[in-house]
Amino acid sequence: MSAKIFGSGIRRREDPRLVTGSATYTDDITLPGMVYAAMLRSPHAHARIRSIDTAAAAAAPGVLAVYTGADTAEALAPVPTAWLLPDSDLQVADYPAIARDTVRYVGDIVAVVVAESRYQAYDAVDLVAVDYEPLPAVVDPELASRPGAPQIHDGIAGNQALHWTVAGGDVEAAFASADVVVEERIVQQRLIPNAMETRSAVARFTRASGELTLWNTTQNPHIARFICSAVTGVPEDRLRVIAPEVGGGFGSKIAVYPADFVTVFCAMRLGRPVKWTETRSENYQATTHGRDHVQQVELAATRDGRITGLRCSVWAGLGAYLSTAAPGIPTILHGLMLSGVYDIPAVKEDVYGIYTNATPVEAYRGAGRPEATFMLERLVDRLAGELGLDPAEVRRRNLIPRFEDGHPVVTGLTYDSGDYPAALEKLLAHAGYDRLRAEQAAARERGRHLGIGLATYVEICGLGPSQVAGAIGFQGGLWESAIVRFHPSGKVHVFIGASPHGQGEETTFAQIVASEVGVSPDDVKVFHGDTDNTPMGWGTYGSRTTAVGGAALALTARKIKEKAKIVAAHLLEAAVEDMDYEDGNFFVKGSPDRGKTIQDIALMANVSWNMPEGVESGLEASTFYDPPNFTFPFGAHLAVVEVHPETGQVDLLRYVALDDCGPQINPVIVAGQVHGGVVQGIGQALWEEAVYDESGQLVSGTMLDYALPRADRLPEIEVLSTVTPSPHHPIGVKGVGEAGTIASTVTVYNAVMDALRPFRVGAVTMPLTPERVWRAIQEAQGG
């Protein structure tokens, strides 16, 4: 049993409580005497606050207090960013939890009302009278960087938050000597992460002890505690952050938000527990967005399709303020992946991080890597078109050959392991690529426009060595820790610092322990999300929970196994070196039927009647695991679409995803992660866009306007894999949470552009709505 539990698609233990509605989310927390906060948010993208009159709101039924920026200015330190990117001239703008003189995006907090009921709080919010002096606003990052653009923060010229460069090889020479250069201007539109659960906080402050408990929808409760302590002044030892059930994050729950601090402030001021839960409209305005790049990209190549250089400039919109991890997303997590799965001798990228009058931008599933993969894979298709070569063939000519233990690339990274050619060939064979091309040609004869899109990718996951974290300005470590505790009956508690919120690690982590020490996974309970009863950890994002936390856990389980072997040897009156192990049974070599089970040993270690000399009581171990390198999952995706030229409609007919995340602990969970990621990436290609008008109003402000992917518009996703273990990871795993999003956007985009090849259209801005596709055809035809 236990030998097979690793790799078994057992059902997620999380699901029964989730699908029956019995899970407890932050908004389900109700405390005696609790009152409710509602935020008044700016309706202007950029305005000076002339005055605020709170009298009518304060006098409204049920209202306990109305606070403005004047009240919080002393009590709350500025909202910090936690990624102080070096060598980038980083300009960190003052980020007050409640705006004081100026509002800088639609959604900036202007005041908070606390009332006995939610309805009373919202009624009173409508009574706060604010006199605004509207100012010119700018939401496009490229426009915001130009001379004469509205100035968003005093003293930050050109609205430039950072300018970061990555370069390797002689890129000027590469372009000067290139046989062919292709280029494209790409817009990675702003996206709204749309976690199913909106953000929420419940704060309880006990004046007598000075203790604060914050229930919060966060991906990283330990980071939240660290930052919340710094902003509110509550010492870390008196501050407990609990992430109860968290209904998805996709990066939007990495940040610690102004509203969280304001909720804490209200609880401390009033001495009553305060709950704040955002509405969906508020979520759209004020919870972080993703992407928002304008990219100008050039690729140099030889006549036979070998890539010799990549050069690009990226204007990354960061929104009105720097969110927690914002500076690292379009730089470290983006620029370092520039050369992808290819051996490109020379690259250079300039990234300009730009303040705009829009919602702050954070990590969004993939976080920088989809934007990098898109540039490269789009340009590879352009190159294929320019040279009249098949897109698959151009990729073949450039892929890094198989490597098992380290391959340095031009951006300075060393990829851990990969077999990119095998991934591509398996994908093409499964999809029947040559047959698809023949079908495409036949369909064109009949007037139908099929398109086939391809992308290969590699991503950087398993963040990461803490020494690197320090070198790149991340204001924290990037290790993970785990505690494994055996109880007398052989049941196991696991405590981890990471904080899964939908990914299924309560199940897969039980599988890791089960496979290492031979217990049933049903006997292993995994605890996470509470800073008072879990060890420190740096959170769940960047596909790192299994890649880093899973390593900590596997090593801890191995320590348990080593100790168990010593105890078993003692009980069997044998030498440790004579011991053998199989499936939870510790026995003297050759005598498996007279062994001690792990449960026997757990009991004997806990009662401690007869322990070996010098061995501590109990059966418990812990590990702090700091990875020696990142992990580099990779894969290749293929999409088939049909475009209807008379309306511009796109039908997605087929999607095949091959992802290599190393050994799969639970292939059903891996497939689920791939499905979700692929669909989110397809959403960017075809449907999703946070639309602001020129004055900075969020036009796509509700789910009636913002088009999320729907099941009836999607084909069955065909999930394939190859298995290339990471050489430096105890169980070889690389992480899979973001894999699907890395390649799927550009795969679908390439497919649509392939279908449009007969029309010779230029670039089409995402999402590829019917009107945009139709217009591109009309313009190409001179219509």
Add this chain to the structure above:
Amino acid sequence: MFAPQFGYHRASSVAEAGELLRSNPGAKLLAGGHSLIPVLKLRLAAPPALIDIGRLAELRGIAVDGGSLRLGALTTHAELAASPELQRHAPALAQAASVIGDPAVRNRGTIGGNVAHADPASDLPTVLVALGAAFEIAGAGGERTVPAAEFFQGMMATALGDGDLLTAVVLPARPPGQGQAYVKFAHPASRYAVIGVAAALTVSDGACTAAAVAVGGLVPVPLRAPSVEGALAGGPVAADALAAAADRVAADLGDDLIGDVFASAEYRRAVAAVWVRRALEAAAQAA
């Protein structure tokens, strides 16, 4: 997402609902609530009172009487879509009801609430205009019947006055030889109609003897398309003839077209004929 305060009354009869409407100025009728409740939650309206008619059995049900159908105002979209009578006698309406929103919306939303709200992107009004439906209204001065062409007066504006309650929708049953269809270009987020086309073609010996075509979604009020209908009448129902007739829709659309971030008015005008053609083909196929 938290509605402002409002009074609540539950009517136990149509007559009482009328009285409550007249004694509570500004009150709104609550049926399925699928248009009204979001408006309240977004605080776009703050009526002093809601009058709940959701439990009035007399407003429910689908009745076939000789050549006509009578649909109680509280009939849900799901009931319309699943009704064998409707599928037989007014299949375009059943089709349209089956593509409204999602199952949750169809289980709660009602035909009466839908047409009274008169959202230009709604599906049912376009079909009802094409099929020549009429609306039974109970008002202060008694009962009256208003034809669809007069009922829809503008964007979210109808012939319903203060104190009026829509009680039923009546429409003729499909005559022999008539094929009906409703096709829509759905907004990817809201699933409302960006363009919706309803067509009813009566075909005899390969020729179209009568045609009724209405377009919605891109116009403030669903419109009959007389140019298309005229081009079809008496002609063959071959593909090229249907396409040629569909192209005539441009003449019927008028100047006041709806556009938004997803699909501009210019685009909708340009592709309307494609959707009309698809509806004509489907209707001819069903004839």
